[in-house]
Amino acid sequence: MNFHSFLHHREGTIQKWLKPEDFFNLFPCFVRPIKDELTSSWLYRLAHAHHLKVFTFCRIALNNKTVWNRDIDKCITADLLYYLSIRNNITFSEAFNTTLKSYEGILFNTLNINGGTNWISPLGIYHRTRTRNSLMCCPSCFKECSIIYYKKAWRLSLSTICPKCKVSLIDHCPICKQPIIFHRHDIGNKNKIENSNMASCCNCSFDFRNIIPENVNDRDHQNQVILNELLKGKSHFNLKAPTFFKILRIIIRVLNSRSKFAYPFQKEVFKQMNIRYRPSLGGYENQFEFLNILRRRELLNMSMWVMNHWPNRFININNTSKTGGFIWLNDKNIPIEFEKVIRENIVKLSS
Incomplete structure (x- = not known):
């Protein structure tokens, strides 16, 4: 049974199955995940609600399930999710919606639990630590929220701005430059649970709420708002969300490529946007998910500018720059709608 059929099978059954004797199987403290919360954040709050450190909680309550030396936000199993939902007396869908899946x-189309997936920032796991700046947060949200938690969207490479606070996200500690790894607060200080602060650096204890956030301009903010609406399944630029993200990914790939065949398109985009042209570095270490927040934002803004007035502007840039259609068709994930635009409107299909 796959994840979605499991979801359909389990949905709405928890309250129906709950009998008086089942209360002996519930956790002493119920912690309902916040609507947009990340799985690892929910587990952390659940453990601390029981006055246990996350490693102790997982050892006792989850029967030594391996959690923190893997990407639990995308690798958590359906069985473990169901176990957590039934013991918290919540629906399976509430638990499932915390996952990247x-x-x-x-x-x-499908989340790759054993490797990289487009739009998911890789953690760079080394034992229980992380080597990449893959989890982001908003200092302003931490200041305003009564409950500190990490949002699911903060694991996505397309998230660079908080649409609510209109400020830039951060992906590392500004003092010691270490990645954000909130569960490592529970390492050391054996009897100190209350002092653990999810809004601070696990390495130097700097409180992210003390950061003066970087404001962003209206255009960048609006683009992030559009992306977040698409994540909820809405349509934009006359494109449905799945098609939009596939086309956006292909345009980003070309704008971030060091191929000589991509240069004409890149130069024309920079020219029409009145930006000084800078050749992309390309290569494995410069793929989109590995880039810093500023570079990702730049690529997202350029790509969404290209997609505005779809497909007219895209066609105009291609034909003005005489970019060959083959550079677009050479993608195994090309949507049918995009392929149709290329074949019917791009003047040069081969090199």
Whole structure:
């Protein structure tokens, strides 16, 4: 049974199955995940609600399930999710919606739990630590929220701005430059649970709420608002969300490529946007998910500018720059709608 059929099978059954004797199987403290919360954040809050450190909680309550030396936000099993939902007396869908797998059918077709997936920032796991700046947060949200938690969208490479606070996200500690790894607060200080602060750096204890956030301009903010609406399944530029994200990904690939065949398109985009042209570095270490927040934002803004007034502007840039259609068709994930635009409107299909 796959994840979605499991979801359909389990949905709405928890309250129906709950009998008086089942209360002995419930956790002492119920912690309902916040609507847009990340799985690992929910587990952390659940453990601390029981006055246990996350590693101790997982050892006792989850029967030594391996959690923190893997990407639990995308690798958590359906059985473990169901176990957590039934013991918290919540629906399975509430638990499932904390996972990155819930983006299937919108951001990507299938989440690859054993490797990289487009739009998911890789953690760079080394034992229980992380080597990449893959989890982001908004200092302003931490200041305003009564409950500190990490949002699911903060694991996505297309998230660079908080649409609510209109400020830039951060992906590392500004003091010691270490990645954000909130569960490592529970390492050391054996009897100190209350002092653990999810809004601070696990390495130097700097409180992210003390950061003066970087404001962003209206255009960048609006683009992030559009992306977040698409994540909820809405349509934009006359494109449905799954098709939009596939086309956006292809345009980003070309704008971030060091191929000589991509240069004409890149130069024309920079020219029409009145930006000084800078050749992309390309290569494995410069793929979109590995880039810093500023570079990702730049690529997202350029790509969404290209997609505005779809497909007229895209066609105009291609034909003005005489970019060959083959550079677009050479993608195994090309949507049918995009392929049709290329074949019917791009003047040069081969090199």
